[in-house]
Amino acid sequence: MPASHAAPFCTDVRDRAFCEVLNEELVCALGCTEPIAVAYAAALARATLGAEPESLEVGCSGNIIKNVKSVTVPNSGGMHGIEAAATLGAVGGDAGSALEVLESVTEPDIERTRALLSDPAFCAVSLVEGVPNLYIKVRAHAAGHVAEVVIAEHHTDVVYRALDDAVLEGAREQDPALHADEPNPAYELLTIDAIIGFAEDGDIEPARAALERQIELNDAISREGLAHAWGAEVGRTLMESREHDAPCRARARAAAGSDARMSGCALPVVIVCGSGNQGITACLPVMEYAEGLGADHERLVRAVALSDLVAAHVKGYIGALSAFCGVVCAACGAGAAITWLAGGTPEQVGATIVNTLGNVGGIVCDGAKPSCAAKISAAVDAAILGHEMAMAGRGFRAGEGLIQETVEKTIASMGYVGRVGMKPTDVEILNIMIGKTRV
Template sequence: MRNLNNEFIEMLRNEVKPAVGCTEPVALALACAKCKELLGEEVIENKMFVSPSIYKNGMCVGIPGTERLGLKIAAAIGIVAGNSENGLSVLEGTSQEQIKEAEELMDAGRLSISPADTTEKVFIEIEFKGQNSTAKVRIREKHDNFTFLEKDGNIILNKENKSKSVQKDTEATKTLMDDATLEEIIKNVEALNYEDIKFLKNGVDMNLNMAKEGLNHKLGIGVGYGIKENMEEGIIGNDIINSAMMLTAGASDARMAGVDMPVMSSNGSGNHGLTAILPLVAYVEKFPQSDERLCKALALSHLTTAYIKNFTGRLSAMCGCGVAAATGATAGIAWLMDEDVEHISGAVRNAVADLSGMICDGAKSGCAIKLSSAAASAVRNALLAKNGNYAKTVNGIVAEDVDTTIRNLGRVSDRGMTITDTVILDVMNDMNKAN
């Protein structure tokens, strides 16, 4: 068993970060802010290219501070008010005067955003031209990962791969999770020093605050609000599953509506963070745990999510919140239930069997419905496994061992659903044109 404590702590610090607003339009705003800073003057001409996955995810989502939806208003705010040093919180604290200026910029019809001709999941390229200067930036692989910066033809940063023909299984692109096992993750998490991971508790507070917004006010579709009403009327019980659904959906309702508050993200997504954290919070509210145990369970949830995302891709045709993050939460809850490695593995295999068909059709108010299903599934599958209720043999794409199961899920998502993603985007574009 490898000792990966330091590597996992570094991964948690890199992948569990505060974010304000949906991370796809936020990444575009971040890129625009950086490009404007490099330019150092008013933007006269602009060209913006984003990967089809970012284009899809940013099309219909609310943006903090404004009632507008989508990528153009996010880009406009990035140009007008963005500070790239704020990272994925680049939209936080924008004043109403700045919002008004950004809306005017958007309404002027001079912003050019197009899908890039790329198979990369996370790709943003911005080109700005001013009266005296030009600037270009690129983000690749992760939502806040700048790989290229240029001003007036002078390259300031270039950390892009020189050869795009390098395959994923070569040493040049090998990741820590390529050879990982779930047992290895569990054992390393159990050995982590609490002082190194207690920052994960901040995510509980952030995401609970967002949930309270969605439960106190009917925002978006009002999924969490509606579940709370049904609880109060005695139609459904205030049990762990319904509580997990309520908290997670309520937070998504508020976030997708554009509430200007941070959440703790996971693996580049705020909704992943909600799903990876809040079902565990619902469990702990019913069965209190020490902060150390909660943080270790959160670490397991985030790292299991990262393990799955390593194979399914950063963005995909599968709903990452409903598949990867919910499966991570399943592992975390099973661990809090004192299940051993075999039973946690069974819970994860249950989750893959349960959730693997959930598609991603972009960030929007309806995500709250998917997150409610994901949260319920996380608790249910952990409970089933606790009593030994999981498949002991091959079961569809679910293999006899959990690690092969996760890799099978990755094959279906990364290689099998590329055309699905294209069709989803085509359908969404057709509906937007019709409206």
């Protein structure tokens, strides 16, 4: 969890730290990151085993099960679920490509996957409790040998890997289920004022390539979502209804990227906070407003950097995967960047974030699926309202609900609710989704 007050630091230290955060966050991914992480673990298990598995065992945290259940696995020919993601990863995945593990999958790989999945005993999936919210264990069996891979905390963090009795990564005596990374000190420097200062005059060159790639790739999948009938077509619906309205276009552009991504589009995206939907939400509305305001490309790149860093700062209090919909964090970033592009003061940027959290903080996450596009639209709409209120000198006040005296305290209070208060909500959502609780 980030510190609410960072110690004073020089701008060189700030710039290096913030570029480090951006380069760590802005990773390419093909498809929804949870099924892709399952596929990556399975591909790595197959590579460790050295042969196609004869069977797979996949144990996942509730949040992984929740986020894989209803989303289309990319390059799978329309298959869904953990079994499909794991089997396709083991059959045709390239473990060296991490979150782009399924990019090289071929039609024969898809057919082989379908054939293996026709045997219900090939891939056994189980819920693992008492582990981090993001947790995947894959055991691959072949010819009397077994390879085991565990990913925890972050989508590509391999905390344990073994072949039979040989431990290749991690340590057998340290329970990998309880593994927790040391926090990256660069994130401790994130505050709204520091982020604004970095956007204004920081040295962004070490992160420029990642930011340019985010703009290019996320723009491409948004255009694909608007051009073709993906998912529930939330973006197309918005664009058809009010395409000349700037706020509506901003919502449509972000939603369209999610429409395509949640329904198996094979175009890659650049993620933020471990999520492609958040990477899209932090980027596309900012691009739309930058164009409308006549901002040059350099100012656009800096605005996207501001958006990404605000999203990472807000999400840092919540942690990976929870019942708190992460696109709200990304929408806070987008709204803050739009206010900055419009010439807003640091106080107005902060007020935009507070206004957004005071409105839609607490939208529940009930898994990755086509309706994520609608949640993105709602979150971006709240961020734009928050921006317009802030520019007019209006906003929600301390003592109203979770709103605190400062933007930093408000972020922390909302983060506490998402991290701690919504844990029971997360459990009940999962119980309903897997049929354990009937309503």
